[in-house]
Amino acid sequence: MKKIINDPSAVVDQALYGMALAHPDLLRVERDPAVIVRADAPIAGKVAIISGGGSGHEPLHGGFVGAGMLDAACPGAVFTSPTPDQIVAAVEQVNGGAGVLLVVKNYTGDVLNFATAAELAGADGVDVRTVVIDDDVAVKDSLYTAGRRGVAGTVLLEKIVGAAAERGDDLDWCAAVAAKVVANVRSLGLALNGCTVPHVGQPSFALAEDEVELGIGIHGEPGRQRLPMEPADALVGRLVDGVADDLSLSSGDQVLLFTNGMGGTPLVELYLAHGIAERLVADRGVQVERRLVGSYVTSLEMQGMSLTVLKLDDELTELWDAPVRTAALRWGV
Amino acid sequence: MSCATEDVVAVVRAAAVTVREHRDELVELDRRIGDGDHGENLMRGFTAVTSKLDSHVPDTPGAVLKLVATTLISTVGGASGPLFGTAFLRAGTAVGGLYRLDGAAVAAALEAASAGVIARGRADVGDKTMVDALAPAVEAARAAVGGSVAEVLAAAAEAAERGASSTVPLVARKGRASYLGERSAGHLDPGARSTALLLRCFAGSGRFADSADRG
Ligand SMILES: Nc1ncnc2c1ncn2[C@@H]1O[C@H](COP(=O)(O)OP(=O)(O)OP(=O)(O)O)[C@@H](O)[C@H]1O
Ligand SMILES: [Mg+2]
Numbered sequence: 001m002k003k004i005i006n007d008p009s010a011v012v013d014q015a016l017y018g019m020a021l022a023h024p025d026l027l028r029v030e031r032d033p034a035v036i037v038r039a040d041a042p043i044a045g046k047v048a049i050i051s052g053g054g055s056g057h058e059p060l061h062g063g064f065v066g067a068g069m070l071d072a073a074c075p076g077a078v079f080t081s082p083t084p085d086q087i088v089a090a091v092e093q094v095n096g097g098a099g100v101l102l103v104v105k106n107y108t109g110d111v112l113n114f115a116t117a118a119e120l121a122g123a124d125g126v127d128v129r130t131v132v133i134d135d136d137v138a139v140k141d142s143l144y145t146a147g148r149r150g151v152a153g154t155v156l157l158e159k160i161v162g163a164a165a166e167r168g169d170d171l172d173w174c175a176a177v178a179a180k181v182v183a184n185v186r187s188l189g190l191a192l193n194g195c196t197v198p199h200v201g202q203p204s205f206a207l208a209e210d211e212v213e214l215g216i217g218i219h220g221e222p223g224r225q226r227l228p229m230e231p232a233d234a235l236v237g238r239l240v241d242g243v244a245d246d247l248s249l250s251s252g253d254q255v256l257l258f259t260n261g262m263g264g265t266p267l268v269e270l271y272l273a274h275g276i277a278e279r280l281v282a283d284r285g286v287q288v289e290r291r292l293v294g295s296y297v298t299s300l301e302m303q304g305m306s307l308t309v310l311k312l313d314d315e316l317t318e319l320w321d322a323p324v325r326t327a328a329l330r331w332g333v
Numbered sequence: 334m335s336c337a338t339e340d341v342v343a344v345v346r347a348a349a350v351t352v353r354e355h356r357d358e359l360v361e362l363d364r365r366i367g368d369g370d371h372g373e374n375l376m377r378g379f380t381a382v383t384s385k386l387d388s389h390v391p392d393t394p395g396a397v398l399k400l401v402a403t404t405l406i407s408t409v410g411g412a413s414g415p416l417f418g419t420a421f422l423r424a425g426t427a428v429g430g431l432y433r434l435d436g437a438a439v440a441a442a443l444e445a446a447s448a449g450v451i452a453r454g455r456a457d458v459g460d461k462t463m464v465d466a467l468a469p470a471v472e473a474a475r476a477a478v479g480g481s482v483a484e485v486l487a488a489a490a491e492a493a494e495r496g497a498s499s500t501v502p503l504v505a506r507k508g509r510a511s512y513l514g515e516r517s518a519g520h521l522d523p524g525a526r527s528t529a530l531l532l533r534c535f536a537g538s539g540r541f542a543d544s545a546d547r548g
Contacts, residue, residue: 112415
């Protein structure tokens with residue numbers, strides 16, 4: 001393992017220290033328990049949006065703390081959900097009296113820890129709501145399993161619900177907007193290699209030169225299927241088909257297309273892939289109205305990508321376009 | 334003194350040592366069908382438990398179990414944090430304010446722990462989770478009631494080990510491993526393995542070996 005770190009168990013803490021120094025205008029970092037808080041929080045009368053999850057997905061979630069997006073993010077250990085006391089501390093830091101919405105990716109660990117925190121904060125009299133995102137089409141949904149994972153669609157959810165809260169929507173409305181995003185967003189990813197978690201010290205899985213893993217999550221876990229490596233046209237085609245079929249995309253739909261890098265993919269390849277994706281989506285008669293290209297939901301240094309499609313309506317488009325000022329997404333301000 | 338507060342403290346400390354010794358093994362199991370953090374998560378939790386006990390020892394077995402629970406919940410994260418936390422919390426509640434635990438109390442604590450994990454995680458036997466180790470342990474413990482604390486724990490540990498082994502051929506239906514679908518078969522579930530390790534440690538610590546004589 002070769003990484004720019006000191007001690008595997010101190011990676012998150014030391015990164016948070018640097019993050020606080022890098023963005024004093026946007027955020028502050030509480031250390032014990034660890035919470036990344038919007039600089040001007042709490043904002044009286046505004047619904048507070050809190051998310052969190054394992055570290056190693058940067059810029060998710062801390063990079064999205066700021067005006068128009070998240071009020072706080074709770075960073076867990078690398079690829080491990082945060083603990084309830086972090087989430088409760090976040091609620092205390094950002095609750096502006098209008099209630100709190102927790103944005104949770106659908107993993108057993110995250111769901112259990114956020115549920116425990118919601119119970120504790122609720123017992124303290126805070127109006128807490130939770131939205132669980134499960135946009136990964138690689139996992140078959142079923143009543144009897146843990147269900148689909150939350151992956152790259154989380155960024156779109158955090159941006160849109162953050163904008164709703166910023167313009168003054170109440171907790172019910174923010175929760176409804178969030179539910180609408182969850183219902184209309186799907187993702188599918190692939191990897192060209194695994195990634196190395198600092199405290200594990202070796203790659204999460206190994207792929208031969210001529211292999212690709214389809215249907216990966218964002219924790220370096222293996223995917224659903226191992227396939228022979230193919231040219232970009234074919235690989236991106238698989239992602240577009242998987243997402244479009246699951247969303248039942250049809251001619252006339254308007255969408256946001258998000259081409260996401262997994263951490264170790266150069267932007268030149270992401271643009272190449274985005275070009276293919278946009279053409280394939282357009283071939284289906286679907287209008288790409290908005291797009292996002294870059295590494296926003298990553299899996300450490302993993303080489304790979306994911307494709308996310310969000311079906312838009314006027315409200316979602318307006319909220320997407322609204323100003324945002326965070327470390328990783330910034331426009332309109 | 335065999336099943337008084339200091340014994341519970343001693344086995345909890347022993348558990349921390351066991352977790353440390355098996356950290357790499359648990360990480361490796363979780364790397365195969367999960368995300369490779371289970372050993373690290375548990376070690377972080379039990380290290381925190383040990384340092385809590387260094388500064389303060391509660392005065393009943395139940396209070397020790399609750400201290401373990403709240404510490405695990407606030408330090409482990411992951412799926413196993415709330416699940417093991419709930420297990421220790423329910424076990425602590427089950428033994429109430431007793432100053433000494435007999436075999437029946439230990440079996441009841443185990444039963445409450447298992448029920449708590451099932452209520453939180455909604456896994457059934459056969460889903461390839463820690464429940465596959467816990468549920469048979471509860472049955473074995475119940476059957477051994479009437480025996481000493483040592484006998485109840487030994488029965489539970491053995492059943493948990495068999496239960497953990499039974500997860501190997503299973504396809505996971507809960508937790509991170511479920512994302513792998515069929516590819517999760519052929520591997521031991523890390524949470525079932527750690528559960529069996531903890532029960533074996535409780536049983537084998539020698540603290541309870543003579544509890545039958547002393548009631
Ligand atoms: N719903 C569940 N019910 C009971 N046990 C579960 C459930 N889900 C997972 N587990 C157990 O938890 C173990 C994994 O624990 P671990 O500490 O690795 O958390 P994790 O799943 O990686 O959490 P995170 O999602 O935050 O990374 C599994 O091996 C399994 O035994
Ligand atoms: Mg794990």
